[in-house]
Amino acid sequence: MTAQIISGTEIAKQIREEMKQEIAQLKEKHNLVPGLVTVLVGEDPASQVYVGSKVKTCDALGIYSERYDLPADTGEEELLALIDKLNKDPKIHGILVQLPLPKHIDATRVLCAIDPQKDVDGFHPVNMGKLMIGEPDYLPCTPHGIQQLLIRSGTQISGAEVVVVGRSNIVGKPIANILLQKKEGANATVTVCHTGTKDMSFHTKRADILIVAAGKPKAITADMVKEGVVVIDVGVNRIGKTAEGKAILCGDVDFDSVKEKAKAITPVPGGVGPMTITMLMLNTVKAAKLAAGLA
Numbered sequence: 001m002t003a004q005i006i007s008g009t010e011i012a013k014q015i016r017e018e019m020k021q022e023i024a025q026l027k028e029k030h031n032l033v034p035g036l037v038t039v040l041v042g043e044d045p046a047s048q049v050y051v052g053s054k055v056k057t058c059d060a061l062g063i064y065s066e067r068y069d070l071p072a073d074t075g076e077e078e079l080l081a082l083i084d085k086l087n088k089d090p091k092i093h094g095i096l097v098q099l100p101l102p103k104h105i106d107a108t109r110v111l112c113a114i115d116p117q118k119d120v121d122g123f124h125p126v127n128m129g130k131l132m133i134g135e136p137d138y139l140p141c142t143p144h145g146i147q148q149l150l151i152r153s154g155t156q157i158s159g160a161e162v163v164v165v166g167r168s169n170i171v172g173k174p175i176a177n178i179l180l181q182k183k184e185g186a187n188a189t190v191t192v193c194h195t196g197t198k199d200m201s202f203h204t205k206r207a208d209i210l211i212v213a214a215g216k217p218k219a220i221t222a223d224m225v226k227e228g229v230v231v232i233d234v235g236v237n238r239i240g241k242t243a244e245g246k247a248i249l250c251g252d253v254d255f256d257s258v259k260e261k262a263k264a265i266t267p268v269p270g271g272v273g274p275m276t277i278t279m280l281m282l283n284t285v286k287a288a289k290l291a292a293g294l295a
């Protein structure tokens, strides 16, 4: 069996087309333009690329954007004062603080300072708690993107054995919580593996849906999965550079061998990555609608 490739690039394109129409209607009918602000502290090149593509996507969709690029030595109090100002700015519906923050800044304190209504990353404890009890305003972007990849590729989620490798707060824990809810597009039996798991293969081999977010290049090999599994590879690992100096990327799954056993699989790049930014835009539109009493 050679797997169907689940293209995040294509699915993200579909969702963006749907969103463009909704954004145009919000403007026409309600004079409402969703607004997103990005806040970057320091000069981490990968973070600069991520922020750049978020701003570009806002422009392409008709979302108003503002960008704050602050020096690496910005103090925590200064950053908190900026967030306080943005919390009160009616043009801004979503606030995104690009992680990681420099070590001298307490990231948890900063994320908790964002008004939960403007927390379009979905990382504020209020939004994490709402997700857990099945009443989310915002789903965190990468896990939401994963759920959409499964739904839009026609994968049966209800009743499936889902195994998640990784328990980070941004991917593993929230995707496990999303998929175990008693809801459409969920209702799965979920197992979460991590470095304390005794026999990981025992679990991964049982998976109907395997979601891997470990940050370990090609850690999942063909002998660790069963025939017909659907694989979502969240990992983005830089494993070298091309002659032109471009990063060579690979996922956490050994794509070439696993695709021969899987029913469907996401590529890296072109799988989960494009969905994450798209879901950020979706949350920004939702934030604007919530602020205007339209959702």
Ligand SMILES: NC(=O)c1ccc[n+]([C@@H]2O[C@H](COP(=O)([O-])OP(=O)(O)OC[C@H]3O[C@@H](n4cnc5c(N)ncnc54)[C@H](OP(=O)(O)O)[C@@H]3O)[C@@H](O)[C@H]2O)c1
Binding pocket: 142, 165, 166, 167, 168, 169, 170, 171, 172, 193, 194, 195, 196, 197, 200, 213, 214, 215, 216, 219, 234, 235, 236, 237, 272, 273, 276
């Ligand atoms: N495409 C996207 O939009 C996107 C978004 C977010 C992240 N990512 C990528 O996804 C990957 C994971 O990122 P993250 O931030 O979720 O993870 P993270 O914070 O680095 O945590 C990794 C998790 O994987 C577990 N783990 C690591 N090695 C393992 C192993 N050999 N066996 C079992 N579990 C193992 C760790 O277990 P312990 O808890 O026991 O340490 C931890 O829970 C990274 O490559 C990242 O770049 C991609």
